[in-house]
Amino acid sequence: MSDAAPASEKDSSYVVVARRYRPRNFGELVGQEHVGRALANAIETGRVGHAYLFTGARGVGKTSTARIFAKALNNPDGPSAEFDGSSDIAQAIDVGEDIDVIEIDGASNRGIDEIRSLRANVGVRPSRSRFKIYIIDEVHMLTQAAFNALLKTLEEPPEHVKFIFCTTDPEKMPITVLSRCQRFDFAPVEVAKIVGRLREIVTAENAQADDEALELVARRAAGSMRDSQSLLEQVLSFSDGHLTADQVHSMLGTADDERLHRLATAMCDRDAASALKQLDAAIDAGVDAGRIAEQLLGYFRDLMAVSVGCDPSLQRHTAASMHDELKKLADSWGLQTVLAVVGLIDQTLVRIRHSVYGRVLLESTLIQICNLPDLQSISDLAAAAKSGQSLSGAARPGGEKKKLTNSPPVAAELVPSPAATHDPAPAKTTPSPGSETLADTTPQPAVAAPMPPAETAATPAPVATNGTTSPPRSPDASPANDPPNSESTGTATATLPRMALGAQNVEQVFSEALKHVPQMTASIASMADLRYSHDEKSGKPVIELVFPSDSGMAMRRMNLPEHRGTVTEVLANITGDSVNLTLVEGAARQKAKKVAPASPKATAKERMERIREIESHPWVQSALKTFQAELVKIDPKS
Structure with a gap:
């Protein structure tokens, strides 16, 4: 029995770490130095207000700062930021027993009756201190009626009264109360500062802890100093005097x-x-x-x-x-x-x-x-297609080829390579099992084949369905026996005629080149006038495409790699030498005035028949369905 009594007495006198190591002055505040400096300067310069609002997350030091501020104001030698912490008043405030510093819990004293009692006692002067200070914690829990009853006293309190409100949710407070207070926002404490404070506590407790373990505790506290100290006390009880990261994970279940x-x-x-x-x-x-x-x-x-x-x-x-x-x-x-x-x-x-x-x-x-697709590669391909860049350069820098075993090969279907737009049936390659990657599904540009002999070039080349020429076939060759070749994925360079380029035949050579490019490219290029010159440095021939100044869209599109690069490649294959293709903006073309011949006015019946004919046209119906549009107006036939 003699041993049990001291143990029981020891347990009853134990104070938790969060209370024992609470900051006692402005210098001990961790992570809230800006608040402590502002309050200390207000005291030293005599600019102390009558109402303060401390806001912030839990455990960041709001109530502790309120007590420090109260001790500084009620210092026996006068208000001072450097007060005597060993005085009777300071020690009574630390334990919450000072008669002139009243701490009120707003969550349990939230009614109008409690505020009326507070208003009745406000006029009574402090017993032994200079100020009577009311610290109301969780003030946002007060009712609307209680706030209304406090407004007048809060705006014009007696000279000996100071209010300090603490809350974690200032948005719930009436704006009329907020406007009467000096507001200080308490930020979450940084992990490094929490670790430093925990290291001081571990040393004071005669224990040991790894830096990694303290960092885990600090990160788990999420900016709350009080939570970190409570967690530290918990894991110290679990350890054998030396705290490790594994013990922290085991204790906290992380x-x-x-x-x-x-x-x-x-x-x-x-x-x-x-x-x-x-x-x-x-x-x-x-x-x-x-x-x-x-x-x-x-x-x-x-x-x-x-x-x-x-x-x-x-x-x-x-x-x-x-x-x-x-x-x-x-x-x-x-x-x-x-x-x-x-x-x-x-x-x-x-x-x-x-x-x-x-x-x-x-x-x-x-x-x-x-099973997510490679969204970054899809984004890169879309950006490359929008800017007209080659898809071979759309891969992420530093990114590795990843298997998309459970996702469709979306990259190969987005935008074809510029060099592969000529042939609808590119050469197929058979990947090894399990080696299908995002980069493997992208069509690759074809490599130009060497020029054929003269007698082969003289043979008429059959025309493919897309308007480009295909390589000649031997009379006794069958489609099944055709060997794979690189021309199936690009321009059929083996059938291009060889022509010398000069100032006299530049238009002839350019027209011949446009026959072997996609129709869209040929249409854009044909809008420009031609000029022939030589590069002074390299001596290479230069063909200038002079676009009218009012055709800026055509000039910009022609400058894209899939148009300009294709024409340059075909010109090089025809002339046997590289050709510089430059784009120049010229003057606007003069539009000839068209005099519309007089036409007889259509009858009402003819107009209705024309409207029905236009509405029933397959192209019009497809456009209406695709864009979910409707016909608003049909111009009369000119």
């Missing part, structure tokens, strides 16, 4: 960074089976499915930050030492895919909170992520 990285890597490799195994191992280790989803969201938040080029200091949920690994994974995955994964995990978290089958929901989300 997955370590390496486990999350392995899970993300499995999803990036499109290995759904491996991802489910990683998830199963984490759950068997005691990690809740909802907690894993929250950690995955934080992990992909950091991966998103690394994808856009942020440095390790902006990683909020992973260790800074993992920046290089995250960079590799971000380059391999792509920003667009990472953004899609963030959205999927966020939706899963909402569903998990309203379901008892959190594990099943998380597993289905992991499988969805493993």
Whole structure:
């Protein structure tokens, strides 16, 4: 019995870490130096207001700062930022027992009766201090009637009264109250500052802790100093005097960074089976499915930050030492895919909170992520198609070829290569099993074949269905025996005539070249006038396409690689030498005035027949259906 009594007495006198290591003066405030400096300057310059509002998240130091401010105002030697913390008044304020510093819980004293009692006692002067200070915590919990009863007293209180309001939700307070207070916003405490404070506490408690373990506790606190100290006390009780990262994960039921990285890597490799195994191992280790989803969201938040080029200091949920690994994974995955994964995990978290089958929901989300198409490559291809660049250069820099085993080969169907637009049936290549990649499905430009002999060139070449010439076929050759050749994917250079280029025949050569390019390219190029010259440096022939100044759209389109590059290639094959093709803007063309011949006025019957004829035309019906449009007006026949 003699041993039990002291143990019981010891337990009853124990004070938790968060209270024992509470800041006692402005110098001990961690993470809120801007607030402490402003309040200290207000005291030193005599600019102390009558009402203050401290806002911020839980555990960031609002109430502690209010007590420090009260001790500074009621310093026995007069208001001072450097007050005596050992005085009776300061010690009474620290434990919340000072008669002139009244702390009120707004959540449990939120009615109008409590505010009426406060108003009745406001006129009574303080007993032993200079000011009577009211600290109302969670003030946003007061009722509307209570706020209304407080307004007049708050605006014009007696000289000896000061109000300090603390709240985590200032948006719920009436604007009439907010306008009567000096507002100070308390920011979440940075992880590095929390780690420094936890290190001081561990040293004071005669314990040891790894830096990685303290960083995990600080990150888990999410900017709350009080939460970090409560977690530290919890894990110190679990450890044997030396705190490690594994003990923190085991106590808090969280997955370590390496486990999350392995899970993300499995999803990036499109290995759904491996991802489910990683998830199963984490759950068997005691990690809740909802907690894993929250950690995955934080992990992909950091991966998103690394994808856009942020440095390790902006990683909020992973260790800074993992920046290089995250960079590799971000380059391999792509920003667009990472953004899609963030959205999927966020939706899963909402569903998990309203379901008892959190594990099943998380597993289905992991499988969805493993089956996502390469969204970054799709975005790059779309951007390349819009700008007219070659698709071969649309690959992500640093990105690896990834297998799209469970997704359709969307990249090959988006935009064909400029060199492959001539032939509707490109040469097919048979990839080895399991080697189909995004880059393998993109048509490649054909390599020009050598010029044939003169007698072969003299043979008439059959014309293909798309308007280009195809290579000649031997009379005794059959389609089944045709060997594969490079001309099937590009311009049929083997049948192009050889012509010398000069100032006299530039139009003839250019017209011949337009016969072997796509019809759209030929139509655009034919809008320009031709000029022939030589490059002074290289001596190469130069053909200038002079576009009228009012045809800027045609000039811009002609400058795209799929038009300009195709014409240049055909000209080089015809002339046997490279030709510089330049675009020049000329003067506007004079439009000839057309005098419309007089035509007899159509009768009403003829007009109706023409309207019905136009409405029933297949092209008009297709346009109406495609654009979901309707006919508004039909101009009369000229």
